[in-house]
Amino acid sequence: MIKENRIVLKNLGLIDPERIDDYISAGGYESFKKALRMEPDEIIDEIIESGLRGRGGAGFSTGLKERFTSEACLACENRYIICNADEGEPGTFKDRIIMENDPHMYLEGMMIAALAIQATRGYIYIRGEYYRSIERTQKALEDMRSRNILGDNILGTGMSFDIEIKRGAGSYLCGEELTLIESLEGKRGYPRIKPPFPAEKGLWGFPTLMNNVESFACIPPIISNGSMWYSSLGTKTSPGTKIFTISGPVRKPGFYEVELGVTLRGLIFDLAGGMVEGKKFKAAVLGGAAGTFVDESLLDEPLGFDEMKEKGATLGSGAIIVMDETMSIWEMLNSILRFFEHESCGKCIPCRIGSKHLLKLMQEVKNSKNGKGLLTGNLVAQAEIMARTSLCPLGQSHILPIRSAVQYFPEVK
Amino acid sequence: MDIHKIMSGYTPGMENILNILHDLQDAHPMNYLPEHTLREVARYLNTTLSSVYGVIGYYTMLSTKPRARHIIRVCQSPVCHLMGTNTVVEALRKHLGVGLNEPTPDGLFWVELSECTGTCEVAPAIMIDREIYGDLSENAIGNIISMIREKSGKVKKEAGH
Numbered sequence: 001m002i003k004e005n006r007i008v009l010k011n012l013g014l015i016d017p018e019r020i021d022d023y024i025s026a027g028g029y030e031s032f033k034k035a036l037r038m039e040p041d042e043i044i045d046e047i048i049e050s051g052l053r054g055r056g057g058a059g060f061s062t063g064l065k066e067r068f069t070s071e072a073c074l075a076c077e078n079r080y081i082i083c084n085a086d087e088g089e090p091g092t093f094k095d096r097i098i099m100e101n102d103p104h105m106y107l108e109g110m111m112i113a114a115l116a117i118q119a120t121r122g123y124i125y126i127r128g129e130y131y132r133s134i135e136r137t138q139k140a141l142e143d144m145r146s147r148n149i150l151g152d153n154i155l156g157t158g159m160s161f162d163i164e165i166k167r168g169a170g171s172y173l174c175g176e177e178l179t180l181i182e183s184l185e186g187k188r189g190y191p192r193i194k195p196p197f198p199a200e201k202g203l204w205g206f207p208t209l210m211n212n213v214e215s216f217a218c219i220p221p222i223i224s225n226g227s228m229w230y231s232s233l234g235t236k237t238s239p240g241t242k243i244f245t246i247s248g249p250v251r252k253p254g255f256y257e258v259e260l261g262v263t264l265r266g267l268i269f270d271l272a273g274g275m276v277e278g279k280k281f282k283a284a285v286l287g288g289a290a291g292t293f294v295d296e297s298l299l300d301e302p303l304g305f306d307e308m309k310e311k312g313a314t315l316g317s318g319a320i321i322v323m324d325e326t327m328s329i330w331e332m333l334n335s336i337l338r339f340f341e342h343e344s345c346g347k348c349i350p351c352r353i354g355s356k357h358l359l360k361l362m363q364e365v366k367n368s369k370n371g372k373g374l375l376t377g378n379l380v381a382q383a384e385i386m387a388r389t390s391l392c393p394l395g396q397s398h399i400l401p402i403r404s405a406v407q408y409f410p411e412v413k
Numbered sequence: 414m415d416i417h418k419i420m421s422g423y424t425p426g427m428e429n430i431l432n433i434l435h436d437l438q439d440a441h442p443m444n445y446l447p448e449h450t451l452r453e454v455a456r457y458l459n460t461t462l463s464s465v466y467g468v469i470g471y472y473t474m475l476s477t478k479p480r481a482r483h484i485i486r487v488c489q490s491p492v493c494h495l496m497g498t499n500t501v502v503e504a505l506r507k508h509l510g511v512g513l514n515e516p517t518p519d520g521l522f523w524v525e526l527s528e529c530t531g532t533c534e535v536a537p538a539i540m541i542d543r544e545i546y547g548d549l550s551e552n553a554i555g556n557i558i559s560m561i562r563e564k565s566g567k568v569k570k571e572a573g574h
Contacts, residue, residue, distance in 0.1 A: 090490040090529040128435060128474045129486070129530050131543040169431050169472035172528060186427030186458075188471040247492045247533035254534045289491060321492055321533070335494040339528060345471075 002258065002266035005233070007241050008217045009257045011102045017136050020143035023104040029149060031220035035112045036157055043116040044070060047219065049227035051239040055094075056084060056175075056212030057287060057316040059238075059305040062219075065209060068199035070117040072207035080208040081119040082184070082198075083110050083216055085126040085133065086168050086175040089288035090339060091319030094243035095213035097255050099126070099133035102217075103140040107163070109219035110211075111149070114161055117209050122163035125180050128170055137165060172343040176393055177210045178202075179345075190347045191392035214243060234260035238304035238315070246272045248322030249279050261307075265299040268322060279324035283409065287316020289336045290397035292404035293329065312407055314400060329409045334362050336401050344394060351395030354386040358398060365412075373413045376406050414440040416450055420457045427458055430468055434475055443479040444523070451477075473527065481516040481523035483561060486540040490529035496536040497549070502526075504551040505539075508558045521565060522558075 006012065015022035023029070035043050048063030069079070083106065087095040098106055114122055126134050141163055144150035152160045166184050168174050174183045178192040181203050202208020218240060222230045231239040238260040244267055247253045251273030258267065264284060268274065275281055281299075285291050292313040301311060308315045323332060341355040358379065365375045383399040390396050405412045419436045423429035433454060438446050446469065448462075455462045469475045485505065489498045502513070505524050509517050516523050532538045535547020539554075546557050 087531055088529055091492050091533050092529075093531040093533060096531050127531075128431075128472075129527070129540065165432075166428070167432055167435050169435065170474035170527070171472055183431070184428060186430040186468065188468060245533065247536055248495065253536075285491070319533075321495070323495065327495060332491060332495060335491040339490055342528065 002262060002270050004257055004271065005241050005259050006257045007221050007233075008098065008105065008214060008243060009102070009255075010221075011105065012097075013101070015102065017101050017103055018139050020104060020140065020147060023102070027224075028104050028220075029108055031223040032108050032111050032115075032149070033155070035115050035223055036155065036159070038115075040070060040116050040118055043112060043223070046227050047116070047222060050222045050230040051227075051237075052215065052218050052222060052230065053238060053305060054212060055214035055218065055242065055318070057089065057290070057314075059315065062211060062215050065199060065211070066113060066116050068197070069207050069209040072200045076206050078120045078204070078206040079118060080203045080206055081110060081114045081117065081122045082180070082203065082208060082210040083122070083124040083213060084175065084177065084180060084210055085124055085130070085137075085213050086180060087130070087213070087317075088127055088172040088175050089290060089317045089319060090336075091245060091247055091285065091288045091291075091321040092317040093245050094255055094318055096130055096133055097243065097245075098213050098217050099130065100136055103133075103136045104144075105220060106213045106217040107137070107140055107144065109216035110163065111161075112219050112223055113209060113211065113216060115159070117207075119161065119209065122161065123166055123184060123203070124163060125166045125168060125174070125184055127168040127175075134165060134167060141165070171345075172339075173345050173392070173394055179392065180210070181208065188345075190345055191394075193391065235302060235304045235307065237306045242303075242315075242318050244303075244318045244320055246320045246322065248284075249276045249324045249327075250274065250322050251276055260304050261302040263300050263302060264294070264320065267303075267320060268299075272322075275322070275324060279326070281322065282325045282327060283323040283329060283332075285321040285323070285332065285336075285401065286319070287314040287400075288319040288321070289339050290314075290393070290400060291316045291319065292400050293333075293408055294404065295408040297408075312404055329405055329412055330362070330366060333401055333405050333412070334359070334366075337362055337398065340394065340398055348389075348391035348395065350386045350389040351391070354382065354390070354395065355398070358382060358386075358402075376413050380406055416453050417457075420454065425457050425459065427460065430454070430458060430465070431472070433457075434469065438475060442482060443520070444481065444484050445476040445479050447479075448477070479516075480525075482521050482565065483523070483542055484540075485522055485524045486527035486530065487524060488528070488530045488532070488536070488538050488540070489526045492529070492533040493537040498526075498537055500551065501537050501539060501549055501554065504549075504554040505558075507551070508555050521562065 053059040198208040344355040538547040
């Protein structure tokens with residue numbers, strides 16, 4: 001029987017998210033005060049050594065991102081920090097849980113990162129549908145200002161820094177970092193060509209650090225307890241804890257924070273209580289729409305960024321969408337491809353036309369009496385071309401669910 | 414509604430356009446952005462009307478067509494789809510007498526499809542204005558609709574006195 005290990009969610013249910021005093025009495029802002037006594041480089045070293053990898057899905061080293069941003073364009077008068085709270089990956093709701101239940105946790109992490117890269121201003125880009133997250137974050141920022149944790153001459157140290165909220169307005173693609181920056185600048189959400197990465201040329205062309213809500217929320221515990229402590233949790237290449245969100249026909253769908261290296265069996269059958277009465281496990285989609293199908297053969301594999309990659313699967317944002325034996329893989333894949341088709345922005349041709357084309361191929365697969373194998377082969381081939389030629393991660397994602405569905409479920413062929 | 418009062422809460426820079434448009438749309442009883450409002454936005458942000466429309470056209474939460482007092486967003490993303498988006502749409506059609514993207518005759522409700530609302534643990538889910546309703550069945554939907562109808566009836570009555 002596995003257990004949760006709540007580090008990011010340690011205050012969940014124990015404090016009133018709208019009361020900064022509750023957060024402070026639970027030890028809140030002590031890490032920020034500690035960071036104020038550290039050199040920026042020391043903070044970055046600590047985060048690099050902790051091994052923390054981005055919790056938005058890509059899994060890049062959070063500390064290295066900070067280093068790159070802090071070292072880019074030293075002559076620049078502005079250096080920005082952005083929190084990516086545009087959580088839109090189907091099956092994912094971990095950032096909402098953090099923002100609604102303990103907003104100061106991620107804001108403290110963001111403050112520490114701002115110190116580390118010497119940021120001049122911060123922005124939080126929250127998806128428009130997350131009303132409660134926006135309200136709670138707004139309240140938290142006001143309380144921080146009233147306590148002089150935010151604003152001018154913070155806690156008498158001479159540091160001046162402020163954060164503002166920008167609301168998204170219904171676009172999955174704006175969760176992609178460079179597209180988010182375009183949207184934050186007040187434009188249509190069209191992706192930029194990268195490189196340059198935001199660390200070099202981000203918001204209004206200035207060096208910009210962008211991290212996911214959960215990544216920021218991991219920082220206060222790392223600063224208080226040290227990188228050694230953090231890297232002792234989880235697996236060697238994927239240290240720490242991760243919030244997994246489980247949905248579908250399980251007894252207790254919801255969010256669970258566990259050490260990485262946990263198995264799907266532990267998450268689905270121990271924590272989420274197993275399948276609902278009378279249903280049998282068939283598949284899980286890991287990481288959301290831009291994720292991968294897996295079957296029961298992966299139930300006992302440790303979940304980590306690299307461990308999953310070796311199996312042709314992804315950890316992604318931590319979404320686990322469970323399917324039972326009555327549900328059709330074709331139907332799910334079709335729903336995912338419909339989602340991508342809806343969210344494709346139209347800027348680059350491979351994705352704009354490819355997204356529609358794949359949906360058409362799916363219909364052909366469904367209607368085909370024989371020769372299905374040839375059609376699915378074509379589906380994979382077309383999605384591979386899209387992955388190679390599309391401008392941004394959206395057009396590169398279709399291949400993930402398609403290839404894994406074909407790999408693990410012969411019924412699709 | 415006072416367009417200028419709402420806009421003046423933000424500095425006149427393009428980076429504030431989405432926040433401004435959200436606030437203006439939320440303040441309109443029909444949940445949309447009329448052209449005369451957008452002309453003011455363009456003037457305030459020192460940009461063209463067409464570029465304001467250009468931004469709006471990209472984002473699904475913003476509308477340039479009148480909708481209704483309450484917006485019902487039905488999540489159609491993979492998890493909700495799997496757990497019963499179609500049942501939800503049918504139940505809404507039954508209880509409201511309208512399909513997607515059209516207002517009820519009393520101007521109270523407008524139903525539209527939306528992508529993942531990040532509430533997959535209670536799929537299938539809908540969002541009515543700012544609130545999430547999940548684990549939906551046909552009966553539950555009927556109750557929610559009656560509750561909101563009743564509430565807005567009361568508000569009207571009180572306003573009349």
